[in-house]
Amino acid sequence: MNWILIIIAGVLEVCWATFLGYADSLFDWVLVAGLMVISFWLVTLTFRTLSVAVAYTVFVGIGTIGTYLFGILSGEPFSIKQLFFFMLLVIGVLGMKFTTKEGDK
């Protein structure tokens, strides 16, 4: 359950981080702020059973994975070097999931 919350929080982070670049009206800014608050709130929910270090790093990691993939999909160039670091990041996030027992903090 905790991991689902972190994933949703990470996806919301990607949404507001991407949308931030396009926001240009009051409504847009309110939307960005709202998404920001919800994503952080979801992460704090997991602090009861996951350690802060694990929850927050995975959240930031998922955010970066999503933003990077979105950038590639919208036509940004990518290099082999980037792909290497991208793989390290994905292995780190997945590894964290499989080496962490819920409630064990």
Place this chain on the structure above:
Amino acid sequence: MAWILLMIAGTEEVISVSLLKYVHEYRKKWPVFIIVLGYALSFTCMAIAMKSITPGVAYAVWTGMGSVGITLVSYFWFKEKIYLPQVICLSLIVIGIAGLKLN
């Protein structure tokens, strides 16, 4: 000067995330105010720092500082357990994010 601002931005992030724990775990309301203010200050400092430091470098340093700082707070302040495999995964995530931003 830009580097000092970047250090302040990183420290602010660690403080804000640490306080997030108080909001939920200890059901306190007052940290919310400091968290919002802290994040605003953190982003402002980073935006100014990015004018003289390459954004990729600035972001990588900020993420690294944040993650390492939060892990230290989690272990020493909140007394949360952290195991070697988690430390390895944390390092992979930080290296991955930093590498992506630098390339």
